[in-house]
Amino acid sequence: MSTLRHPKVQPQVLDFTPYEAGLSIEEIKSAYNLSWIVKLASNENPLGISPYVRKVVAQSASFGFRYPRQGNPDLCLALADFYGLAPENFLVSNGSDEAIDLLLRVMARPGKDNVLVFDPCFSMYRLQARLCGLKVRSVPLNRDFSFPFEQLLKTADQDTALVFVTNPDNPSGYAAPKEQLLEVAAGLPEDCLLVLDEAYCEFADAPGAISPIRELSALKNLVILRTFSKLYGLAGLRLGYGIMPAWLREYLLRVKPPFSVNLLAEQAGLAALRDGFFAEKTLNTVHAGKSYLGRELEDIGCTVFPSQANFLMFKPPVPAKSLHERLLQQGIIIRPLAGYGLEDYLRVSIGNSSENKAFIRATRDIVSQG
Numbered sequence: 001m002s003t004l005r006h007p008k009v010q011p012q013v014l015d016f017t018p019y020e021a022g023l024s025i026e027e028i029k030s031a032y033n034l035s036w037i038v039k040l041a042s043n044e045n046p047l048g049i050s051p052y053v054r055k056v057v058a059q060s061a062s063f064g065f066r067y068p069r070q071g072n073p074d075l076c077l078a079l080a081d082f083y084g085l086a087p088e089n090f091l092v093s094n095g096s097d098e099a100i101d102l103l104l105r106v107m108a109r110p111g112k113d114n115v116l117v118f119d120p121c122f123s124m125y126r127l128q129a130r131l132c133g134l135k136v137r138s139v140p141l142n143r144d145f146s147f148p149f150e151q152l153l154k155t156a157d158q159d160t161a162l163v164f165v166t167n168p169d170n171p172s173g174y175a176a177p178k179e180q181l182l183e184v185a186a187g188l189p190e191d192c193l194l195v196l197d198e199a200y201c202e203f204a205d206a207p208g209a210i211s212p213i214r215e216l217s218a219l220k221n222l223v224i225l226r227t228f229s230k231l232y233g234l235a236g237l238r239l240g241y242g243i244m245p246a247w248l249r250e251y252l253l254r255v256k257p258p259f260s261v262n263l264l265a266e267q268a269g270l271a272a273l274r275d276g277f278f279a280e281k282t283l284n285t286v287h288a289g290k291s292y293l294g295r296e297l298e299d300i301g302c303t304v305f306p307s308q309a310n311f312l313m314f315k316p317p318v319p320a321k322s323l324h325e326r327l328l329q330q331g332i333i334i335r336p337l338a339g340y341g342l343e344d345y346l347r348v349s350i351g352n353s354s355e356n357k358a359f360i361r362a363t364r365d366i367v368s369q370g
């Protein structure tokens with residue numbers, strides 16, 4: 001990184017360490033001289049992209065010279081139909097990352113307000129909050145990775161603008177029941193928003209039991225974030241959405257770059273919502289793969305944490321760092337969790353059957369060699 005400290009750069013940018021995505025497939029191939037890679041590091045869809053969506057995207061490419069419609073009204077309408085809510089409750093964004101950024105930029109005052117997160121948590125909340133000049137307060141998760149909500153409520157004060165909760169959580173996969181989340185929403189100081197990041201909610205055994213989406217219309221301080229990156233296999237097209245009170249959406253739309261969601265992403269999202277078959281097939285693959293991986297990892301001697309998401313966090317019986325590196329050398333990429341402060345743990349995304357088997361075979365070999 002450049003050591004130049006240009007006098008006009010904002011102070012919070014000068015010392016900022018950006019989000020670190022894992023190495024790409026191409027980088028790993030060239031670093032380890034491999035031709036074959038199994039990537040189970042970013043919780044992507046194990047089936048790839050839906051064939052139907054791919055067809056729609058290809059057909060839509062000829063309209064690529066047109067600007068998309070500002071605010072993506074067609075997709076808001078389709079989402080509203082899908083969930084039985086009003087289109088005014090939906091903000092479509094360039095991945096849920098953009099919605100996180102917009103919330104922080106619009107709903108908190110730099111130098112004054114604070115943002116509350118659990119520790120560890122998905123790193124984007126902290127990173128973007130700091131960039132926005134906001135203070136970040138964190139509450140350590142319980143030892144079993146469940147959420148200490150009482151402590152969270154005690155830590156919030158009149159200057160707390162936003163509270164981020166990932167449910168199911170990343171990286172543990174833990175999910176709190178919706179009744180607890182409703183209590184938190186009701187217990188926060190007035191004007192403080194509860195932002196529930198539900199990127200993985202669809203993978204839960206009973207999504208209705210963990211998501212307060214049905215209660216959203218009755219609450220004035222609840223925001224739910226969801227994404228097309230996981231269940232719908234569109235991570236590379238960048239498409240997410242927030243479900244929120246209409247007044248809040250109006251503020252966020254003032255600030256959002258008008259065309260940040262591109263035309264192909266919007267068409268892909270519309271097609272994905274119509275393709276229930278692919279979503280169902282993904283869920284079946286993830287549920288079966290999760291049982292298989294959980295069983296096998298335990299058999300290998302790992303401690304595996306119960307997960308409501310499309311990944312598993314585990315503690316291997318050998319040092320996590322060395323298992324991660326030795327898997328990499330064989331072309332198998334999983335996620336080390338040192339960046340979350342969890343040096344002894346690893347996270348593996350649920351892949352398709354052959355990816356899961358390749359990962360287990362390699363892990364078993366490495367662990368047996370000690």
Ligand SMILES: Cc1ncc(COP(=O)(O)O)c(C=O)c1O
Pocket residue numbers: 042043094095096097098122166170197199226227228229235238239240
């Ligand atoms: C908890 C959580 N929220 C949000 C995201 C980002 O999703 P998107 O691809 O929609 O920006 C991720 C991505 O891995 C995530 O783990």
